[in-house]
Amino acid sequence: MTAHTYVPHLLSRAGAASALTLATIGGTMLAPGAATEAHAASHSTKALKIAASKKGAPYMRGATGPNRFDCSGLTLYSFKKAGKSLPRTAQSQYNRTRHISASGRQPGDLVFFHYGRSVYHVGIYAGNGKIWHSPKTGSHVKLERIWSNSVWYGRVR
Structure with missing residues (x-):
């Protein structure tokens, strides 16, 4: 044959x-399952590009876009535009993702900053130790180096 x-x-x-x-x-x-992983990677890549396109958008607590964001609002907005839904808060987003190691992180994965067991901030991994995020009042969406070792990584399914 x-x-x-x-x-x-x-x-x-x-x-x-x-x-x-x-x-x-x-x-x-x-x-x-391999096709599922490739599909997830394409959503993550799109979400990363969408977050980067929001560079300079001002931070506003509780905002989910399209012109103002808080940290989890930016990740929610970016993944929604890429075809994936996420819950509203950083902690809920962490609970929804597939947890991965720092060595397994890839651009488009979520980076969760935590204190003890509580997540207080989230951004989208851009590679080279940097994230796109909306950090705090008075700031804006920007690319910034990860400043803490107290981070966990999650992949949107």
Whole structure:
């Protein structure tokens, strides 16, 4: 059986439900779940670009955009525009994400600043130890270096 006839034959033998879990990219078979990870990465990349596009927008407590933001308002707005929903507060956003290690962080992941077990601030990881965030009253959306070791990382699913 040739490669061209083998894949359709395999799919017909696997059944419709199993066929839905298979994906081919460039002739390479991917494991179930791999497409989901790629889909999540594309949402995160879009959210990161949206947050960056809001550079200079003023901070306003409780604001969720499109022209003013607080920290979790910026992440909520950015992911909503990228096709994903998040809860309103930084703590609730942390509770909703898939928690990842610092070594596994990628641009587009959320960075949660915490004191003890309580999350008090959130931004979107931009790479190279920096985040896009809306920091505080009197400030604006900006790219800034992560200033604390008391951070957790989360990936929006």
